[in-house]
Amino acid sequence: MTAPKSFSIQDIYDRIYAAISERRLLPGTKLSEEKLAEVFSTSRTRIREVLMRLNQELIVETHHNRGAFVASPSQEDLHKVFAVRCALERAVVQALAQKFKGQKATSLRQHLALEASARKAGDHATLAHLTGAFHVRLAEATDNHIFADSVRRLVALTGLVIAQFDADQSACPENEHDEIVKAIEAGNATGAEKLLLHHLNHVEKAIQTPEPIEETLDFAVLLGMSVAKSAPSSALSKKRKA
Numbered sequence: 710m711t712a713p714k715s716f717s718i719q720d721i722y723d724r725i726y727a728a729i730s731e732r733r734l735l736p737g738t739k740l741s742e743e744k745l746a747e748v749f750s751t752s753r754t755r756i757r758e759v760l761m762r763l764n765q766e767l768i769v770e771t772h773h774n775r776g777a778f779v780a781s782p783s784q785e786d787l788h789k790v791f792a793v794r795c796a797l798e799r800a801v802v803q804a805l806a807q808k809f810k811g812q813k814a815t816s817l818r819q820h821l822a823l824e825a826s827a828r829k830a831g832d833h834a835t836l837a838h839l840t841g842a843f844h845v846r847l848a849e850a851t852d853n854h855i856f857a858d859s860v861r862r863l864v865a866l867t868g869l870v871i872a873q874f875d876a877d878q879s880a881c882p883e884n885e886h887d888e889i890v891k892a893i894e895a896g897n898a899t900g901a902e903k904l905l906l907h908h909l910n911h912v913e914k915a916i917q918t919p920e921p922i923e924e925t926l927d928f929a930v931l932l933g934m935s936v937a938k939s940a941p942s943s944a945l946s947k948k949r950k951a
């Protein structure tokens with residue numbers, strides 16, 4: 710182990726933030742001030758400052774007398790997040806189509822290349838991170854840091870919901886990012902906006918809670934209120950495991 714370096718508040722924030730948005734720290738995880746202070750070789754006061762900032766950004770929840778936890782957003786929260794993402798990101802791609810028309814969007818192209826190589830390598834964790842980050846890269850490319858900060862926060866919240874519902878999922882379907890970049894480079898604001906909304910709709914749909922198990926199980930049979938018509942009991946138990 711190397712000698713501990715001194716971390717600035719921003720460093721600590723960045724590390725905790727990355728761990729949450731990359732789903733290394735999952736929703737509901739307790740963020741102990743004491744343990745974090747030890748890890749970063751810093752004071753609890755500085756850790757508290759970082760946790761307060763993450764709390765203002767809705768990424769961390771603080772419970773009176775119990776401390777701070779990685780936020781656990783619900784399906785309804787997800788829906789609200791996507792309503793705001795649609796409003797915000799359509800304005801982002803509109804601004805980009807005006808900015809880039811006829812020019813190559815180099816930073817976005819570089820990002821797409823990273824996504825493609827992670828996809829090729831089957832590196833799902835990196836891909837999940839990169840596909841979320843693509844939306845932040847779009848917002849950054851506007852040179853309006855308020856767009857970038859807002860999208861970054863919403864992407865992190867989206868990551869939290871994905872972590873809660875399906876930790877292995879990379880929510881952005883293949884090729885849709887490329888299509889958006891092409892429309893931006895062509896200066897096609899309306900097209901880019903349409904593709905973006907379509908894409909976010911796909912992403913949101915892909916993060917729905919898993920099908921409730923009730924739909925595949927016959928509760929009347931399972932609770933002994935009715936006899937299975939033809940399925941032997943072994944078939945039922947198989948179904949429950951699947």
Ligand SMILES: [Zn+2]
Pocket residue numbers: 840841843844881882886908912
């Ligand atoms: Zn996407």
